[in-house]
Amino acid sequence: MLSINNLSYFIGGRALYENAALHIKPKDKIGLVGLNGTGKSTLLKIISGDYQPTSGEVQKAKDCTIGFLNQDMLSYQSEEPILEVALAAFKETLELQHEIDEVLKKMETDYSDAVIDRLAKLQERFEANEGYTIKAKAEEILEGIGFRTEDLMRPLKTFSGGWRMRVMLAKLLLEKPSLLMLDEPTNHLDLPSIQWVENYLKSYEGAVIVVSHDQEFLDNCIDITVEVSHGTLTSYSGNYSFYKEEKKERMEIQQNAYENQQQMIKQTERFIERFRAKASKSNQVQSRVKALERMDKVNEVIDDNIAVNFKFKFSQKSGRDVVTLDHVSKSYGDLKILEDTSARIERGDKIALIGANGKGKSTLLRIISGTEQVKGKVSHGHNVIKSFYAQHQLEALNIDNEILQEMVQAGSGKTETELRGVLGCFLFSNEDVFKKIKVLSGGEKSRVALAKTLISEANFLLLDEPTNHLDMQSVNILIQAMQQYEGTFITVSHDRHFIRGVANKIWYIENHQIKEYPGTYEEFVYWNESRKADESIEKSNIKEKKEPRQRRSNTELDEARKVLKKKEQYLAEWEDKILGLEKRKADLEKEMADPSVYSEVDRLQELTEEYEKIKISLKEANASWESLVEEIGELEQIIA
Known part of the structure; x- marks a missing residue:
């Protein structure tokens, strides 16, 4: 469908890409990963035609259409209602509707007869384009990504940049391009x-390329991972978790x-040095010198996974009760956020506040911080010293300061050496600390603001x-920092990988009440799914009491048993096959671990290729086994 061949792209004298290649097939779901600055967003702009490559080419099929969601769309504004903006995806169908109205x-x-015939043909084309369902489709997608029904007729310009980006995403999904490219789509989603977008992309009929820092999002909606590193594109035939494991093996x-x-x-x-002066060995020496010159050098592995060690200092420890909310209520006019709810944060709590946008998560943070007026009582405990990080902190940075200067002015009392150590943990090393804030990217500014938050005592x-x-690297660093933090914190986040790594309690707002689950996010998800299943069974039981289930005939039961x-x-056959594949995989791993195999390039290549095929076959076999288990369970329920 689309091929990138011998792609090179230079910025100044620096090669962002050099002889890179990538082939995209019609239904590929690709995650584009790599460190910030390696050129992920640039590659999407080259594919879309916004940027022209220095050399090489991007070839696409004649019928290949491209839809591109990027951060530039944040500035788009319109007087039209968001439903009409989304419906613009059906340009041809809307034009037909306009012609029908004129006729x-x-x-x-x-x-x-000519006019009547014209109307009949237009209506036939309109129906073939499913024109009568486009409004329902647009409403379904807009509501799926978080808009309320009553919002659909509000003008686009009345929404914030993040919500306008959602409208652009809805429009792209409705257009259904052959290749859908999404640049950090989760930044503006709750x-x-x-989760709704994940499910949509899984069944999307076209190809997808996603740039995202959300590891779980990638795991749930891609089947190919392409790493951007050192100017090249390296493909891995699996989701992000597969990529991490596979890359680890390749690095070994x-x-x-x-x-x-x-x-x-x-x-x-040593041989050359020892026998260089001996005439009798000169031919052998020259042969080995040439062999060294011709040798294809294997690069040493550079591990991108950085382990960091933060040293947090507290001048004083807080009391046991950090914050107490007592019968708190909060409304904005008719919009009710909280109603007569109570909660308590204790020393050592690591709380993740999760849920849909509009439920009041950020409002609750401001209430806890004491900056939002409420009905009820908010009490802060003994010796509590708080620090608040939000996106507006980025605007609070002095753009004329250097990074190190900004850290010094934070007033932590740390020495320059200590501050350099903290900045090193946040990927600012050596001369980087003298960069001006105004030249930093959004992600770099976020790292500076986070570093300032964490050095405050x-x-x-x-x-x-x-x-x-x-x-992703910065998220993993932040996870390590929060794991080492010995104080108390509450965080609003939609990043499930981050939440899993740091939280020991989950808060959510339901029916205007603060609810708490006293455990990890993994445990919360299991509990919440069980709760929903119980509610579903209860509803089903109530329905069955009203409408008793019909008994199956003996013929149907016999057929089900067969x-x-x-x-x-x-x-049983699949289980035997899986055992065989696992044994062969183990044998291959053992053979590839033998150092002698590295001197046989062809053999190593052969083993690697077979190993890749075995892993794919094993994945497919396990999927088939799981599917059969589900089908058997359903049949057993029928027979029971």
């Missing part, structure tokens, strides 16, 4: 909307090959969407 108007005075193989080659180079160099942190604009027996046989 109907003409028919008020002209009943000729958790329910992210590469590092072994590098070490073996280095050992061989040293031995060769606060024993209670309030963090509003701290992972926005951070790349099918069940066959399915159980298939299940």
Whole structure:
């Protein structure tokens, strides 16, 4: 469908891409990953035609259409209602509707056969384009990504940039391009909307390329990961978790090959040095010198996963009770946020406040911080020193300051060496600390603002969407920092990977009440799904009491038993196949771990290719096994 061949793209004298290649097939779901600054967004702009490559080419099929959601769309404004903006995706159908309206108007005075025939043809095309359903489709997608029904007729210009971006996303999804490209789509979505988009992309009929820092989002909606690194594009045939494991294995193989080659180079160099002066060995020496010159060097592995060590200092520890909310209510006019609700934050709590936008999460943070007026009582405990991080902190940075200067002015009392250590943890090293704030990217400014928040000697942190604009490496650094933080914090976040890594309690707002789950996010998800399932069963039982289930005939039951027996046989066959694949995978891993195999390039390539195929076959076999287990369970319920 689309091919990138020998792509090179230079910025100044720096090669962002050099002889890169990528082939995209019609239904590929691709996640584009890599450190900030490696050129992920640039690649999308090259594919869309916004940027022209320095050399190489992007070839696409004649019928390939491209839809591109990027951050530039934040500035788009319109007087039209958001429903009309989204409906603009159906340009041809809307034009047909306009023609139909004109013909109907003409028919008020002209009943000729030609006019009637014209109307019939237009209506036939309109129906073929599913014109009668486009409004329902637009409403479904807009509501799926978080808009309320009553919002659909509000003008686009009345919404914030993040909500306008959602409208642009809805329009793109309705257009259904052959290739859908999304640049950080989750930045402006809440958790329910992210999950809705995940499900939509899974069944999307075209190809998708996603740039995202949200690891779980990538896991749930892609099947190919493409890493941008050192000017090249490297493909991995799986989702983000597969990519991490596969890359780890490839790095181990590469590092072994590098070490073996280095050992061989040293031995060769010692031979050359030892016999360079001996005439009898001159041919052998020259042969080995040329061999070294011709050798394809294996690069040493550079691990992007940075382990950091934060040293947090508190001048004083807070009391046991950090914040107490007692019968708190909050409304904005007729919009009710909280109603007579109570909650308590204790020392050592690591709370993730989750849920849909519009439920009042950021408002609750401001209430806890004491900056929002409420009915009821908000009490802060003994010796509580708080620090609040939100996106507006980025605007509070002095753009004329250097990074180190900004940190010094934060007033933590830390020495320059200590501040450099903290900045190093946030990927600002050596001369980077002297960069002006005004030249930093959004993600770099976020890292500076987070660093300032963490060096304040606060024993209670309030963090509003701290992972926005951070790349994956920075998110992992922040997770490590929060894991090492010995104080108390509450964070609003839609990043499930981040929440999983830091939270020991989950808060959510339901029916204007603050609800608490006293456990990790993983446990909360399991509990919440069980709760929903119980509610569904309860509703089903109530329905069954009203409408008793019809008994199946003996013929139907016999047929179900026959099918069940066959399915159980298939299940046993799949189990044998999985065991065989797992054994072969283990044998290959053992053979590839043998250092001697690295001297046989062809054999190593052969083993690697077979290993990749075995992993894919194993994944497919496990999926088939799981599907059979579900089918058997359903048949057993029928027979029971």
